[in-house]
Amino acid sequence: TLYEGVMASASHGLFFREGILTGSEIVKIAREEQGELLNTATKLLIARGWAEDVKFDDNRVIVHGSIEVGDSSQPTCHRLRGVFKRLYEAAEHEKFYCEELECQSQGSQSCVFTIKKVEE
Numbered sequence: 495t496l497y498e499g500v501m502a503s504a505s506h507g508l509f510f511r512e513g514i515l516t517g518s519e520i521v522k523i524a525r526e527e528q529g530e531l532l533n534t535a536t537k538l539l540i541a542r543g544w545a546e547d548v549k550f551d552d553n554r555v556i557v558h559g560s561i562e563v564g565d566s567s568q569p570t571c572h573r574l575r576g577v578f579k580r581l582y583e584a585a586e587h588e589k590f591y592c593e594e595l596e597c598q599s600q601g602s603q604s605c606v607f608t609i610k611k612v613e614e
Contacts, residue, residue, distance in 0.1 A: 506572045513576020521584040557605040569594035582609050
């Protein structure tokens with residue numbers, strides 16, 4: 495129904511915002527521990543069960559075993575998009591956009607995110 499479609503889209507935004515908050519928490523922990531941000535993020539995401547493996551590679555993040563994976567025709571890792579957006583913004587002190595290009599929910603072998611600087 496139309497209502498279900500609207501609510502599904504709204505929930506994606508809520509999950510994304512939740513991911514941004516989780517990313518902020520990871521940034522805080524990394525700064526308190528004086529650890530390298532992306533290494534700390536990888537360890538925390540795996541330890542907390544968000545993913546089985548996370549690899550940061552310049553403007554791409556590759557994730558295996560995301561907790562958000564289900565059966566879908568669309569990418570489903572909205573929280574992780576928010577986490578990665580926040581991590582890159584904290585590291586670079588600029589605004590970023592994160593998009594999930596491939597998702598295990600769609601049958602891909604991994605979830606692949608691209609991170610792009612927002613041009614103002």
